[in-house]
Amino acid sequence: MRSKDKVLGALYGQAIGDAMGMPTELWPIQKIRSKFGNNITEFLDGTADNDIAINFKAGEYTDDTNQAFAILDALIETNWNPNTKVLVRHIMKWADEVGAWTNNILGPSSKVALKLVKEGKDPHEVTKTALTNGCGMRISPIGTLFEPNQLDMLVKMVYEVTKITHSSDVAISGASMIAGAVTAAMADQNWDEIISYACKANDEGFKLGAPTWAAHNKNRLMIGINLAKKYKNQDDQFSQAIYETVGTGTMVSESIPSALAIAYYARDVKKCAILCTNLGGDTDTIGAMATAICGAKNGANSIPSNWITLINKRNPQHNIDKFADEILNFKA
Known part of the structure; x- marks a missing residue:
């Protein structure tokens, strides 16, 4: 059964x-260490x-979560029936308000696809080759809508909301992987079951995307899971291995497997968020995906209350509690 605590856990985790x-986004590890020292914890x-x-x-979230919540607003407007025009309108409204174009x-990938839409052009030639992680950074709330026995409906919803900017096989499969992990975590499956379900969602999503030459997310995830087991309770060694082996860049096949492996390793919102910001690479996006999974597993009650207070204070444009109520009213 989906619960409000777990929905809030996923949303606040994201x-x-x-x-x-955010502060370390797209910096190499050497620059993070030089600027902030060895361990950011706040x-x-x-x-x-x-x-x-x-x-x-401090405490403001970036395009990852703003787009995730724009998608929720769009789906609520259309009674949870994905409508490409409405989805694009909500994301464009946010982009215009924050000056995202400049x-x-x-x-x-999102910038090019949305720019074409803005110009009245078909973005499909761009979306079918999109290999970057905008598909996964905003998808975790979709995982809160479904039970594990609704895999087909979950992946279909992921596809409909993702294809507006990303419609490649690696993008649809990666987004399905993140959403699937959230769904399984919401159902309180154990961590190995969460990974197994995420891989099933990945396989179904892969069938829906346009073919590319990208590395398969599931194969790279297995490397990450093996590293999590090898370096159990060795945070620095594990983080370095993920950074150097699976990769933490903006490509789907790096950041999404890494996010899942980090969630599997950390198993806790606070630890996960701290690992991700100190990781190097696309820290905010990996953090959004990984920490959403941990939040879905453990619920909002497991999150430091001062962190939740800060998120609410610094991001008044959204009411996360209201989003949770709307999600719980959804019937597949």
């Missing part, structure tokens, strides 16, 4: 991982030398 990972302002994070203050806030 927001927390995103906001905590929310920080973006700094002037990070041309993406410069736009944000402030280096949108990811590369």
Whole structure:
């Protein structure tokens, strides 16, 4: 059974991982260590030398969570029946409001696809080759809508909301993997079962996307899971192995397997968010995905209350509690 505590856990997990990972976004590990030292453990302002994070203050989440919640707003407007025009309208409204076109806030695939839509052009030639992780960064709330026995409906919903900017096999499968992990975590499956269900969702999603040459998410995830087992209780060694072996860049086949492996290793919202911001690479996006899974598993009651208070205070544009109520009213 889906519960409000677990829905809130997923939503706040998404927001927390995103906001905590923001200051180090797209920096190599050497630069993070030089700037912030060995271990960031709290929310920080973006700094002037990070041309993406410069736009944000401590506790503010980025395009990952803003797009996730824009998608929720769009689905609520259409009574949970995905409508491409409405989905695009809500994301474009957010993008226009924050100056995403000029402030280096949108990811590369989303920016090109939405720009074509804005110009009245068909973005399919771009979306079918999209290999970057905008597909996964905003998808975790979709996982809160379904039970594990509704895999087909889950993957269909993932496809409908993802194809507006990403319609490649690796993108649809990766987004399905993240949403599937959230669904299984919401159902309180154990961590090995969560990974198994995420892989099933990945396989179903892969069938729906346009063929690409990208590495398969599931295969790379298995590498990450093996690293999590090898370096159990060795945070620094595990993080370094993920960074150097699976990869933490913006490609779907790096960041999504890494996010799932980190969630599997951390198993806790606070630990997961801290690991991700100190990781190097696409820290906010990996944080959003990984920490959402941990939040879905453990619920909002497992999250430090001051973290939730800060997220609410710094992001007044959204009412996360109201989103949770709307999600619980959804019937597949």
